[in-house]
Ligand SMILES: Nc1ncnc2c1ncn2[C@@H]1O[C@H](COP(=O)(O)OP(=O)(O)OP(=O)(O)O)[C@@H](O)[C@H]1O
């Protein structure tokens with residue numbers, strides 16, 4: 001027997017693992033009916049030849065924003081085909097196209113204009129883009145719906161020029177997706193006034209909602225009767241604690257199944273979910289630590305050292321230890337505060353300001369937010 005046949009034949013609890021992948025777009029999205037309808041209510045105007053209002057979607061990570069937007073795009077495309085109407089939908093992830101130039105160039109390319117990703121002036125690209133909307137020979141208007149996913153990244157990186165250009169182009173409607181409710185602080189008043197957007201909020205999923213989502217997905221991806229009864233409720237409960245993140249819930253479910261396969265068992269047990277949780281946590285922390293600049297790794301190492309000694313970690317004490325750990329190749333005391341901020345944003349530590357009375361003023365106390373053993377592996381295992 002061929003080795004690949006043998007491996008391929010290996011017993012598995014999965015039928016089709018790909019249905020648990022983040023990129024898979026299910027055709028049922030439980031508990032997002034209201035949000036999908038809200039989008040459809042605005043976009044339906046496009047079917048009548050009218051440019052729909054702009055829309056903004058907000059919500060924490062894993063609340064289904066991308067999935068819902070893509071679902072709505074797909075539905076509109078189908079409806080437009082049936083109606084013989086000139087509508088285009090384009091999806092742009094602003095982590096891939098991070099400047100106004102890149103986004104407009106991408107849109108032109110998608111719509112059949114050969115625009116280079118660099119070299120032209122911005123005005124040339126915008127001109128080419130706007131020409132796409134001149135009435136064509138049949139007198140039909142083209143309506144373009146652009147989904148700008150993770151728009152906060154682009155706004156931070158390149159300002160609000162893109163929104164200005166798009167809102168000032170007739171026949172273009174924008175659907176922006178943001179993780180932050182306050183992303184509009186990056187938009188200047190002149191752009192805000194032309195972005196008369198409708199806002200749709202995606203609340204975090206509750207545990208029961210996550211159960212429904214996971215059940216739907218597990219039917220597609222697991223063999224019958226391989227999940228013990230507590231698996232899905234456990235994944236859902238753990239993900240509900242992580243701010244109702246459906247992506248995390250799906251990761252837990254998939255990893256639990258992979259653990260069952262690795263152990264060559266026929267049943268996915270609840271215990272595997274806990275193992276999956278540790279495994280995912282471990283990987284996440286290792287990934288973060290590995291991509292940190294080395295000086296920052298030294299700061300983290302110092303925090304780990306002090307945590308293990310059960311010392312209270314003030315920035316002063318941290319700097320002392322850090323100077324030792326970094327062996328002369330040391331950054332300034334002020335720079336340490338930037339590092340502390342960044343580590344906190346990554347969720348590795350938390351800081352807490354305590355008052356030490358009049359004389360001593362206020363002090364920042366640092367707390368490690370992950371297991372010391374995982375962090376040790378991540379730091380020493382490299
Ligand atoms: N209601 C739902 N039903 C089925 N699957 C869902 C639902 N909501 C989210 N998912 C799935 O959960 C995963 C995360 O969803 P999605 O990518 O849409 O989240 P997001 O809000 O865009 O998160 P982020 O802010 O991190 O980009 C995807 O695999 C998606 O298919």
Ligand SMILES: [Mg+2]
Pocket residue numbers: 065066067149
């Ligand atoms: Mg998303």
